Amino acid sequence: MNERDKLNEIIRLSTEFSSIKDIDILLERILLEARSCVNADAGTIYTREGDLLHFSHAQNDTLQSRLPEGEKLIYKDFSIMIDESSIAGYVASTGEILNIPDVYKLPADCGYYFDVEFDKKANYRTRSMLTVPLRYETEDVIGVIQVINAKDETGNIIEFTDGDALFIRHFASTASIAMKNARMTRTLLLRMIHMAELRDPKETGAHVNRVAAYSVEIYERWALERGIDRKEIDANRDVLRMAAMLHDVGKVAISDTILKKPAKLTHDEFEVMKQHTTLGANLFVNKESRFDTIASVIALSHHENWDGTGYPLHPKGDDISVFGRIVAVADVYDALSCKRVYKDAWKEEDVLEEIRKLTGTKFDPEVVDAFFKCLPVIRSISEKYPDPN
Numbered sequence: 001m002n003e004r005d006k007l008n009e010i011i012r013l014s015t016e017f018s019s020i021k022d023i024d025i026l027l028e029r030i031l032l033e034a035r036s037c038v039n040a041d042a043g044t045i046y047t048r049e050g051d052l053l054h055f056s057h058a059q060n061d062t063l064q065s066r067l068p069e070g071e072k073l074i075y076k077d078f079s080i081m082i083d084e085s086s087i088a089g090y091v092a093s094t095g096e097i098l099n100i101p102d103v104y105k106l107p108a109d110c111g112y113y114f115d116v117e118f119d120k121k122a123n124y125r126t127r128s129m130l131t132v133p134l135r136y137e138t139e140d141v142i143g144v145i146q147v148i149n150a151k152d153e154t155g156n157i158i159e160f161t162d163g164d165a166l167f168i169r170h171f172a173s174t175a176s177i178a179m180k181n182a183r184m185t186r187t188l189l190l191r192m193i194h195m196a197e198l199r200d201p202k203e204t205g206a207h208v209n210r211v212a213a214y215s216v217e218i219y220e221r222w223a224l225e226r227g228i229d230r231k232e233i234d235a236n237r238d239v240l241r242m243a244a245m246l247h248d249v250g251k252v253a254i255s256d257t258i259l260k261k262p263a264k265l266t267h268d269e270f271e272v273m274k275q276h277t278t279l280g281a282n283l284f285v286n287k288e289s290r291f292d293t294i295a296s297v298i299a300l301s302h303h304e305n306w307d308g309t310g311y312p313l314h315p316k317g318d319d320i321s322v323f324g325r326i327v328a329v330a331d332v333y334d335a336l337s338c339k340r341v342y343k344d345a346w347k348e349e350d351v352l353e354e355i356r357k358l359t360g361t362k363f364d365p366e367v368v369d370a371f372f373k374c375l376p377v378i379r380s381i382s383e384k385y386p387d388p389n
């Protein structure tokens with residue numbers, strides 16, 4: 001890419017990033033575009049949480065190519081201190097860029113070291129690494145982006161150039177603005193859910209984050225299987241991630257005596273509880289907004305059943321929105337897996353058995369199929385958002 005192309009690329013990306021509203025979908029996209037601009041085999045984004053850097057998103061073409069089609073790499077979440085003992089920590093604390101030709105040959109006196117454990121486990125050789133702080137101009141560092149193993153035209157691993165470093169620095173600045181907006185949106189949504197639905201100081205939004213993240217994975221798998229176009233999939237994932245978080249927001253209107261009853265609901269109480277679907281749907285009134293439309297449909301249809309025996313309107317089969325069919329599976333998987341005021345957590349094998357048993361009656365078989373295909377990712381999501389004790 002020449003200088004003019006690079007400039008155009010930065011401008012194109014800033015428009016594209018600002019159109020993505022969900023923070024996780026955005027981070028994934030930022031990493032993908034950064035890697036593509038400097039032809040990097042792999043990359044990682046860390047986000048800042050107080051004094052810690054949280055390992056947030058990672059991509060690796062080489063490791064991905066070793067997996068069967070459609071499978072995803074699973075990464076374990078971890079956090080590191082923001083200090084000068086690690087490469088990402090150094091960049092976050094000093095605000096400097098590090099462009100390292102080979103992380104196995106760091107100067108002995110540099111202070112930071114490279115942890116080879118990941119490479120060993122994954123059978124991967126990390127070599128060149130460019131690490132840049134995510135921040136807008138002189139504002140605080142909100143994270144770190146790391147691109148790994150630059151490739152030449154023939155796929156040989158080479159060093160990142162000074163031009164790459166300059167480009168990624170501008171890129172990081174643009175990305176940071178979009179990140180701040182998306183993070184604000186997520187925070188506001190969680191706050192709204194917290195106030196509306198749970199009224200419980202211990203709740204941190206883990207349930208809604210899990211249900212939403214599961215739904216996105218199930219949807220992607222389902223959509224890829226049907227050959228739906230990548231652009232459409234990505235746009236829907238962005239809206240779904242946020243809309244699915246609000247599936248139960250209608251519980252705002254349900255009294256605490258019913259919502260928090262530590263026992264089975266009576267018939268009449270359950271009839272009241274069922275209204276959380278229509279009450280939720282009615283909160284999203286802007287018919288011109290795609291977000292409102294999908295959030296409304298999900299709130300309305302996430303308790304409908306494939307065979308028409310659900311509530312509140314009892315459509316069946318394809319007449320139920322696919323987003324409702326997906327959130328239904330994600331919600332029940334999560335409800336059964338976790339403790340509720342009215343029930344204990346189930347063992348995973350019992351949960352999966354129950355989902356299989358309900359396939360074709362309660363659940364859409366194709367959605368359940370997609371669910372089982374992404375079960376490893378679903379398990380890793382449940383570890384990422386644990387319930388508070």
Ligand code: C2E
Nearest residue numbers: 258259260261262263264265273303331332335340342343
């Ligand atoms: P939720 O806790 O988020 O549960 C969502 C859905 O997961 C339930 O929808 C149901 O389909 C499934 N589910 C949860 N627990 C079980 C279980 O032990 N066995 C089976 N087979 N499925 C289960 P559903 O039934 O329409 O309930 C909607 C909401 O109503 C629940 O949301 C919960 O907030 C409330 N609710 C339902 N039953 C009770 C109850 O007995 N006591 C209390 N306090 N609340 C209940």
Ligand code: SIN
Nearest residue numbers: 197207248251340341
């Ligand atoms: C729910 O809103 O589905 C129940 C919240 C919980 O207690 O986890």
Ligand code: SIN
Nearest residue numbers: 352356369372373375
């Ligand atoms: C599983 O049970 O782990 C998934 C396989 C299946 O679809 O039965």
Ligand code: FE
Nearest residue numbers: 247248302303
């Ligand atoms: Fe519900």
Ligand code: FE
Nearest residue numbers: 211247248331
């Ligand atoms: Fe729920």
